Amino acid sequence: MKNMRNRVYEANLLLPEYGLVVGTQGNVSGMDRRRGIIYIKPSGVPYEKMKPADIVGIDVNGNVIEGKLKPSVDWVHHAFIYAHMKDVCGVVHTHSPYATAFAAAGIPVPCLSTGQADVFGGEIPITDYVDNRADGIGREILKHKRNGCPAVILGKHGVFSFDASPEKAVFAALMVEYFAKINLFAILMGQAKGINVEPMTLPEIEKWYKRYHGGGYGQK
Amino acid sequence: MKNMRNRVYEANLLLPEYGLVVGTQGNVSGMDRRRGIIYIKPSGVPYEKMKPADIVGIDVNGNVIEGKLKPSVDWVHHAFIYAHMKDVCGVVHTHSPYATAFAAAGIPVPCLSTGQADVFGGEIPITDYVDNRADGIGREILKHKRNGCPAVILGKHGVFSFDASPEKAVFAALMVEYFAKINLFAILMGQAKGINVEPMTLPEIEKWYKRYHGGGYGQK
Amino acid sequence: MKNMRNRVYEANLLLPEYGLVVGTQGNVSGMDRRRGIIYIKPSGVPYEKMKPADIVGIDVNGNVIEGKLKPSVDWVHHAFIYAHMKDVCGVVHTHSPYATAFAAAGIPVPCLSTGQADVFGGEIPITDYVDNRADGIGREILKHKRNGCPAVILGKHGVFSFDASPEKAVFAALMVEYFAKINLFAILMGQAKGINVEPMTLPEIEKWYKRYHGGGYGQK
Amino acid sequence: MKNMRNRVYEANLLLPEYGLVVGTQGNVSGMDRRRGIIYIKPSGVPYEKMKPADIVGIDVNGNVIEGKLKPSVDWVHHAFIYAHMKDVCGVVHTHSPYATAFAAAGIPVPCLSTGQADVFGGEIPITDYVDNRADGIGREILKHKRNGCPAVILGKHGVFSFDASPEKAVFAALMVEYFAKINLFAILMGQAKGINVEPMTLPEIEKWYKRYHGGGYGQK
Numbered sequence: 001m002k003n004m005r006n007r008v009y010e011a012n013l014l015l016p017e018y019g020l021v022v023g024t025q026g027n028v029s030g031m032d033r034r035r036g037i038i039y040i041k042p043s044g045v046p047y048e049k050m051k052p053a054d055i056v057g058i059d060v061n062g063n064v065i066e067g068k069l070k071p072s073v074d075w076v077h078h079a080f081i082y083a084h085m086k087d088v089c090g091v092v093h094t095h096s097p098y099a100t101a102f103a104a105a106g107i108p109v110p111c112l113s114t115g116q117a118d119v120f121g122g123e124i125p126i127t128d129y130v131d132n133r134a135d136g137i138g139r140e141i142l143k144h145k146r147n148g149c150p151a152v153i154l155g156k157h158g159v160f161s162f163d164a165s166p167e168k169a170v171f172a173a174l175m176v177e178y179f180a181k182i183n184l185f186a187i188l189m190g191q192a193k194g195i196n197v198e199p200m201t202l203p204e205i206e207k208w209y210k211r212y213h214g215g216g217y218g219q220k
Numbered sequence: 221m222k223n224m225r226n227r228v229y230e231a232n233l234l235l236p237e238y239g240l241v242v243g244t245q246g247n248v249s250g251m252d253r254r255r256g257i258i259y260i261k262p263s264g265v266p267y268e269k270m271k272p273a274d275i276v277g278i279d280v281n282g283n284v285i286e287g288k289l290k291p292s293v294d295w296v297h298h299a300f301i302y303a304h305m306k307d308v309c310g311v312v313h314t315h316s317p318y319a320t321a322f323a324a325a326g327i328p329v330p331c332l333s334t335g336q337a338d339v340f341g342g343e344i345p346i347t348d349y350v351d352n353r354a355d356g357i358g359r360e361i362l363k364h365k366r367n368g369c370p371a372v373i374l375g376k377h378g379v380f381s382f383d384a385s386p387e388k389a390v391f392a393a394l395m396v397e398y399f400a401k402i403n404l405f406a407i408l409m410g411q412a413k414g415i416n417v418e419p420m421t422l423p424e425i426e427k428w429y430k431r432y433h434g435g436g437y438g439q440k
Numbered sequence: 441m442k443n444m445r446n447r448v449y450e451a452n453l454l455l456p457e458y459g460l461v462v463g464t465q466g467n468v469s470g471m472d473r474r475r476g477i478i479y480i481k482p483s484g485v486p487y488e489k490m491k492p493a494d495i496v497g498i499d500v501n502g503n504v505i506e507g508k509l510k511p512s513v514d515w516v517h518h519a520f521i522y523a524h525m526k527d528v529c530g531v532v533h534t535h536s537p538y539a540t541a542f543a544a545a546g547i548p549v550p551c552l553s554t555g556q557a558d559v560f561g562g563e564i565p566i567t568d569y570v571d572n573r574a575d576g577i578g579r580e581i582l583k584h585k586r587n588g589c590p591a592v593i594l595g596k597h598g599v600f601s602f603d604a605s606p607e608k609a610v611f612a613a614l615m616v617e618y619f620a621k622i623n624l625f626a627i628l629m630g631q632a633k634g635i636n637v638e639p640m641t642l643p644e645i646e647k648w649y650k651r652y653h654g655g656g657y658g659q660k
Numbered sequence: 661m662k663n664m665r666n667r668v669y670e671a672n673l674l675l676p677e678y679g680l681v682v683g684t685q686g687n688v689s690g691m692d693r694r695r696g697i698i699y700i701k702p703s704g705v706p707y708e709k710m711k712p713a714d715i716v717g718i719d720v721n722g723n724v725i726e727g728k729l730k731p732s733v734d735w736v737h738h739a740f741i742y743a744h745m746k747d748v749c750g751v752v753h754t755h756s757p758y759a760t761a762f763a764a765a766g767i768p769v770p771c772l773s774t775g776q777a778d779v780f781g782g783e784i785p786i787t788d789y790v791d792n793r794a795d796g797i798g799r800e801i802l803k804h805k806r807n808g809c810p811a812v813i814l815g816k817h818g819v820f821s822f823d824a825s826p827e828k829a830v831f832a833a834l835m836v837e838y839f840a841k842i843n844l845f846a847i848l849m850g851q852a853k854g855i856n857v858e859p860m861t862l863p864e865i866e867k868w869y870k871r872y873h874g875g876g877y878g879q880k
Contacts, residue, residue: 018242105853106857114352114378118245185317211293333543402540403544409542431572647793
């Protein structure tokens with residue numbers, strides 16, 4: 001079993017590999033709940049130069065407990081999520097391009113196909129725009145998140161995803177971008193052809209979500 | 221000659237390599253008709269961790285004959301296709317992004333250029349939306365498929381392709397995504413310029429399809 | 441100095457590397473004018489399996505002079521171009537996605553930016569749709585090509601480029617796709633914002649084209 | 661500490677790696693202010709064949725001081741920027757695809773999300789079209805650039821970015837392309853959905869820009 005520091009390091013490297021960040025924007029954290037330590041990307045360090053030892057361990061108040069670098073300036077939003085969602089042990093923040101187009105336009109990612117129903121159980125909700133002061137972003141996420149859906153679009157900003165592990169939160173961030181891309185093109189084509197592209201209904205969504213999450217899917 | 225298990229393993233790996241799946245969505249199967257065994261991707265196993273021995277061999281009723289893992293939850297749709305299309309020895313299911321945009325918008329992929337005429341001999345048909353219960357997906361595919369066209373778009377879902385081998389079915393899935401991309405952009409540009417983008421006529425389509433499939437193309 | 445067979449082999453491999461073809465669609469040829477031999481991709485051979493010895497040497501009537509395989513079914517169009525454009529020693533045919541979207545919509549690629557003026561000296565012309573019989577495609581290319589512009593869009597089909605060498609023809613095919621992508625998005629954005637996106641004027645185009653082709657550019 | 665020649669060499673290689681150029685279009689320069697030498701890409705040399713020794717050292721009048729090749733034909737615009745912006749030690753020119761779509765349409769890249777506010781502090785301005793004669797491009801850049809924003813879109817042309825080092829100017833060029841892509845899709849989706857996609861307000865932009873540039877961000 002790898003320790004949480006190394007897992008957070010490797011999960012951060014998936015962001016550029018998956019095309020979810022360019023430059024230094026975006027970060028992954030993971031929480032070791034037993035020890036109360038949040039491991040998070042250091043601020044402004046390029047992914048290609050980052051080493052496992054650069055990952056910063058902080059407490060929920062942002063005090064550095066392990067490591068020599070400063071944590072991401074987004075640490076406060078990560079910490080807020082860990083404090084208010086007790087099942088979450090992984091948080092990801094990105095400005096991935098297609099999802100950020102939804103953020104800029106101010107609309108949620110509608111549930112237009114069964115693959116999104118599988119993973120998210122419906123539309124991916126969007127928050128209002130909120131500035132970077134104090135815990136405003138965390139509160140807005142809490143207010144708009146939907147039960148069972150491990151991600152939200154942040155209005156005029158980007159994506160936050162949160163799940164039981166850093167690896168699962170990265171997977172959710174990847175899926176947000178994937179369905180944002182599909183749905184953007186479905187919306188554009190619908191408009192071009194004069195078709196009203198309807199979201200799936202809730203009863204139909206649930207048939208897919210429950211199969212995917214209900215024990216029938218996967219090895220176990 | 222490689223055995224069908226290894227061929228199915230390698231064909232599955234082509235899906236992420238070709239950008240046709242992300243995460244664990246999507247699967248390839250191949251049928252050894254002589255022995256009556258369908259080899260298929262195991263459920264929920266990430267492509268990068270999958271080994272040849274993980275490929276599951278099942279009979280047409282889903283009983284596991286070879287291997288220790290559970291087959292993809294989509295096995296029932298694969299098995300239905302093998303039962304009803306006797307020439308098919310390879311089936312692929314994806315949610316590839318551009319094709320799924322057509323699925324979400326509920327429109328077939330029109331035949332707008334000669335490359336699609338070569339491979340598909342016309343438009344790629346689309347089914348109605350159908351849920352994941354019993355053999356509904358298989359029946360809907362059977363109802364909407366067109367002779368000589370090795371793929372359909374599943375309404376609000378994704379793509380199924382089926383051909384004489386797993387390798388050919390993967391090629392068809394790749395081509396569905398390729399022409400979905402081209403045609404999406406042709407449709408958007410046509411609308412932006414006020415042009416009615418017309419499909420090719422059937423007589424013209426046949427000139428290309430017959431050349432490509434009629435023995436003049438390829439080495440033989 | 442590499443011989444023409446090897447150069448054609450390597451130029452063919454650039455097509456999938458540059459994203460200009462998927463599957464087996466697309467081909468490059470080069471003509472050794474001194475010996476009167478056209479080297480061209482064999483029909484239906486996947487790029488990843490092709491070896492230098494698979495490249496076929498034919499005369500202008502399609503008789504195989506070197507090699508054991510059948511040439512691309514498109515050999516007749518390549519041969520027609522070599523017969524009618526005496527300065528051309530390289531021909532490329534692709535269905536590259538953004539350029540084929542213009543082909544499907546039936547519009548030329550307008551000259552919207554200086555980079556296209558540099559390379560093509562104006563818009564990339566488009567032919568009418570023409571079937572695959574006899575030398576129809578070659579005649580249509582000849583009819584619509586513009587002096588100084590090494591490429592045309594084939595209506596409802598794809599791209600042909602032709603230049604002094606196979607390498608230059610591949611470069612032209614790459615540039616066609618590049619400006620097709622840029623211009624598609626410029627056209628869509630213009631329509632979304634209600635802006636009439638105007639092509640560059642001929643006098644302005646010539647300032648760039650002449651600098652790029654007139655000896656001031658490059659090492660020499 | 662690497663010398664400026666090698667840094668400019670490596671920064672040039674980032675352009676194709678980041679997808680900001682194809683072919684030979686695009687170039688990076690860096691100025692050693694102490695010695696008064698501008699290091700710049702040689703004209704027309706493909707990136708994959710370029711060696712560190714090919715980088716040309718010139719003075720502000722274009723006289724070659726180091727190296728055997730001719731500098732990029734764009735050297736005059738680079739030299740003009742260095743002469744008029746004394747803090748700039750790195751300049752990048754690209755025709756990156758999404759940014760060039762804005763150039764072709766003649767509109768600036770609006771500030772639609774916080775990531776752009778972080779890096780650019782507002783919209784990325786656009787110049788009028790200007791030809792390649794004398795110092796017209798440099799003068800137009802000077803006229804339209806905005807304080808604190810290290811890039812401009814050149815009307816009907818492409819991108820120039822300029823910053824304290826070649827590496828920082830490449831980063832700015834990458835970010836221009838990234839936000840051009842996001843914003844293009846936001847604009848298209850807004851139009852498709854009948855939504856007026858509003859830029860961020862200046863007071864909100866400043867909260868992000870000042871945090872990113874004001875010392876709170878990064879390690880220091």
